[in-house]
């Protein structure tokens with residue numbers, strides 16, 4: 001088995017066209033390396049999604065898990081790429097390709113750090129593990145969401161480091177210590193269908209809802225707190241049930257999403273929205289869909305270890321925040337695990353010509369290694 005450098009392993013992973021949810025052998029490549037280093041492997045395929053959990057050590061002490069995904073988003077029109085998206089091309093500064101930043105370099109970095117750690121410390125304290133899924137970029141139903149209940153029965157996890165690209169301008173400048181909750185709601189405002197020429201016999205739900213929409217635009221759901229910005233509410237679509245020009249529609253449907261802080265809950269948001277609808281005397285129905293609870297790591301020791309590891313190799317002080325979209329961390333945190341996200345710069349993720357700085361990948365491997373030695 002070849003001994004990979006972190007760049008070589010990243011390249012090998014990029015060359016596998018693992019468009020979500022197809023893992024295309026990425027996890028096999030990684031598990032072969034881990035088995036050789038003495039890790040125990042569990043693989044679980046749920047639906048069309050491959051998942052892997054690997055662990056080493058069982059002694060008393062803390063347990064640290066790295067979390068990542070091997071799937072990538074589609075490349076779009078390949079002819080727009082300057083370099084073939086799955087070539088894993090390397091120039092003097094960058095490693096190029098789909099998934100280079102999100103997040104195959106991160107996966108390669110933590111895989112090689114755990115292997116190095118176990119080789120150097122075969123009788124280490126605690127437990128080191130990693131979890132990979134090929135369903136993070138897709139619907140995320142058959143990945144970490146299903147793995148965690150399964151794994152948590154036999155494996156207690158104290159800390160989880162998600163290798164997602166958290167950095168913004170410089171490696172390590174931003175670390176996520178939680179995420180806002182994400183809650184979808186479909187609001188249907190009911191009116192009465194009729195001919196546009198006879199409005200006295202109908203009731204237009206668009207006009208009925210106009211005041212509500214205006215109020216929603218500036219409504220304050222909460223004030224946020226030190227670690228979370230105030231809850232935001234955005235409407236993504238407004239549609240009527242009519243598609244002809246001479247019918248007053250029966251219904252107006254509004255699709256909206258809350259990104260909410262820990263100052264609000266599903267219940268409190270429901271209550272506030274219902275109150276607003278009632279204030280506007282609307283006949284309505286609501287359909288809720290919770291896509292992720294907010295989570296937040298309050299473990300200051302964990303945070304200070306992360307901070308000092310970043311300072312040592314990146315020579316900067318990270319900002320800890322809860323911004324950005326959801327990640328698989330949302331499925332781990334409810335098990336009482338302290339979750340942080342730390343990875344490469346996210347500027348080109350999901351874009352054409354995705355790339356990552358080679359130096360950053362090498363540094364990230366060292367930061368992860370330092371995290372392991374400090375936490376176990």
Ligand SMILES: [Zn+2]
Nearest residue numbers: 102103136164
């Ligand atoms: Zn990702």
